[in-house]
Amino acid sequence: MTLDTAFTGYADPALHAEGLYIGGQWQAGRGIPVTDPSTGTTLAEVPDASIEDAMRAVDAAEAAAAGWRATPPRQRSEILRRWFTLMTERAEELALLISLENGKALADARGEVAYAAEFFRWYAEEATRIGGEFRHTPSGAHNILVDHEPIGIAVLITPWNFPAAMATRKIAPALAAGCTVILKPASETPLTAYAMARLGQEAGVPPGVVNVLTTSNPGPVTAAMLADPRVRKLSFTGSTGVGRILLAEAAKSVVNCSMELGGNAPFLVFDDADLSAALDGAMVAKMRNGGEACTAANRFYVQAGIHDAFVAGLTQRMSALKLGAGYDPETQCGPMITTKAVDKIDRLVSEAKARGARATTGGAPVDGSGYYYPPTVLENVPSDAALAHEEIFGPVAAIYRFETEEEAIRLANDTEYGLAAYVYSGDIMRAMRVGRGIETGMVGINRGLMSDPAAPFGGAKQSGLGREGGVIGILEFMEPKYFAVEF
Template structure:
C-alpha cells in the first residue's frame, strides 16, 4: 500500500474506545468488567482490557444461541446467505483502516501487511458468497435399476471455530465464511492474544445482516474449558481448529466422543529448496517473502533452506544482503518492514533455537540478537554485527528480534526439526537433489514447501516428490482463497478455501427415487 495513514496516539485511543471488548452472543455484546489484558507486542504494555468470559457458562450460552437458529439459518436460500456475505466483504473494505490498525496494534505486523490481510481476509467472504449458490449435488440414473440416485448437500450443523493469533482477521473469515455459506451456525473462539479484530468482525457481520445467534464469539483465557465443554455437548456437530499439532491431537481425541466432523490446520516445518537450475534473484525474492512475511510468524513460513552447493555461496550472500535491509520497529512506525514477535515466550524460543544452532557450529551472517533500542528509534535495520548484545533490550519492553540468516547449519540443529515461528533463516547446503528431497520430507509435518528452479522437468519432479499439501514454485506466497489450503501427515486434516472449503461444512445425503 503506497500511502499509509499517519497513526497518532489520539487515533489509537479513539479506535480502542469504540472497539467492542466483550463476547458476542445471540446478536449482542454481553458487556461486563474488563480484566483480561490485550498487550501491544511493540511495547509489552496493555493496549486495553477485554472481558474474560467464564468459558463453560458463556460457551454454552453461545452454543444455545447457535442451536436455536440453526434450522432457520439452514432454511434461508443460498442467495440470501450469499448477499449477506457479499455485504460483509464490502464492509470489511469500508472499515479497512480500523481493521488494519487493530491487527498491527494487537499482533505487531507492519501496517502495510495488515492492510494486505484486510484484502486477503475479506476475499474469503466474497469467495464463499459465490460458493454459497453453487452447493454440490447431483441427479443420475442408477446403473442397474429403473431408479434414480439423488445426492443433496446439507449443513453439518452448529460448529466450533478456533483461530490463532497470527492472522487475526483472515483466520476468522476463512472459517466463518464457508460455515455461513453452507448454512451452519458458529461459535468462534479467537486467540486470547488478539481478540479485538474478531470482535470488530462480529460488529461488521451483524451490520451486514447476519441474524442474531448465527455467529457468536467467546473471548476467554480458558480455551480448554470452552472446547471441552462444547465438544462434550452432542448438539455441536463440527470443530475447525488452526494451531499447534499437540493441541490438534487433543481436540481430535475429544472430537471422537461424539464423532464430530473435524478440520485441523496444524503445525508446519516448510522446506525451501534452491535447485541447481534456480535463478538466484528469483529465489531470493521468493525466500524473503516466504520467510519474513508476517514477521516470520506463519505456519507456512519457510523454516529450512536446503540450497544446492552449486548456488550456495551466491544465494547465501544475496539473502543476507536483502535481510540486512529489513527495517525493525513498531508496526505503526513509517518504514517498518519487520515488527515485534507476539510475546516474551515467542522471543525466548527464537533465541534458544539460534543459540542451539550456533552451539552446534552454525554461523550468524545477519542479525542473531535483539536490536538495540536506538536502532528501533531510528527505524532499525538488521545488524550484520553478530557480536554479543545480551545487555540490549527492545524498546519499551517490546518483543523485537533482528531478521537473521544462519549458515553452516548442521542437520542436527533444532531449527531443522522445530517450527521457528520467527525471522530466522537457517541455510543447509547439500550436494544432491535426491538428498534435498529426502531432507525436505524428513519431518512429521507436511503443510507448505517452496521450490526454486528454472528447469521444468527438475521442478516438477521435485514438487511431485515432496510430501506437502501445498508447494510454491519460484514464489514466496501461495495462500489464495480460491485454492485449497491444508497439509498432510501431522500438519492437519481437511482443506480451507476453494471449492473444498465449503464441503468441510456439509454432509451428503443420498436419496433413492423411482423413475
C-alpha cells in the same frame, strides 16, 4: 505515528472490548488484557468467558440454526458480499487494529485485511453454487440422488498470527453452507475477532448466527462445547500439539473435525534457479508476518553451486529490513507476539550456533521495550539441530547445502509436518517432479506466496486434516445425504 490520534473508528481497541458477542448482543465483562507487542503496554481488556457463557453461545447458535439453514442461498450470499464491502471500506482502520494487537508491520496487516475480505467475496459466490449429484445405479434398479446439507453448529478456533484471515477463512464457508458458528479467537489478538463480529452485524448477519467469545481457560470451555450434542463441527487452526488434544476431545462425541496445524516448510533452490527471483521469493516466504506463519519457509536447502551467492544475497536483504513498531509506516519487520515467542527463537538459534551454525546477520534478541527479534540468517546449520525440526515462527532463515535432487527431496521430507514447500528451478519439469516428491499439501513453484481464497489450503502428515478455501472449503461444513429414488 502517535497512538493517541490513531484510535479512531474501527482502529480503536476500546470499541472492540465491549463484551462477549452472543445472540447478537454485547455482554460486558473484563479479565483478559490485550497487549501491544511493540511496547508491552496494555491496549484494552476483553471479557473472560466461562463454561456457562460458552453454553449460552451454543444456545444462541441453536436458536438461530433453523432460520439460517432455511435462508435462501442468494440471501446468504448477499450478506457475505456486504461483509466483504464493509471490510474493504474499513481496511485501513482494520489494518491498524491488527498491527496494534498483533505487532505485524502495517504493510503485512493491509495485505491480511485484503486477503481476509476475499473469503467473504469468494464464499458469497460459492453459496449459490452448492452442487448435488444424480446418476443411475449400475444395476438400473433405482437412481442415486446426493444432496449436501449444513453440518450444524460449528466451533471455530483461530490463532493469533492472522486474526482476521483465520476467522474469515472459517466463518465465510460455514455461513455460506448454512451453519451457525461460535468463534473462539486467540486471547492475544481478540480485538480483530470482535471487529469482524461488529462488521457482520452491520452486514445483516442475524442474531446468533455468529457468536464470539474469549476465554483464558480454553481447554475446559472448548471441551464443554464439543461435549454438547448440538455441536457437530470443529474447525481449528493452531499447533499440532493442541490439535491432537482437540481431536481426542472431539472423538468423545464423534464431532467432525478440520485441522490446520503446524508446518516446517522447506524452501529448495536449485543451481539453475533465477537467483534474483529465488531471493525475492525467499523474502516473501520467510518474512511475511515476520516469519510468524505456518507456511513460512523454515528450512532453506540450497544446491552447492548457488549456495554462497544465495547466502550473500539473503543476508544483504535481511540485514536491510527496518525493525520497529508494527504501526510505524516505515517498519518492515515488527515485534514477535510475546516474550515467550522471543525466548523460543533465541533458544533455537543459540542451540544451532553452539552446534556450529554461523549468523551472517542478526542472531540475538534486541534489548529494550517490546518483543523484538531481528531478521537473522544462519548458514552451516547442522541437520540434527533443533532448528531443523521445530517450527521457528520468527524471522530466522536457516540455510543448508545439498548436492543432488534426491538428497533435496529426502531432506525436505525429514519432518513430521507436511503443510507447505517451495521449489525454485529453471527447469519446470524438475520443479514439478520435486514438488510431487515432497510429502506436503501445498507447493509453491518459483513463487514465495501460495495462499489464495480460491485454492484449497491444508497439509499432509502431522500438519492437519481437511482443506480450507477453494471450492472444497464449503464442503467441510456440509454433510452429503444420499437418496435412493425409485423412478
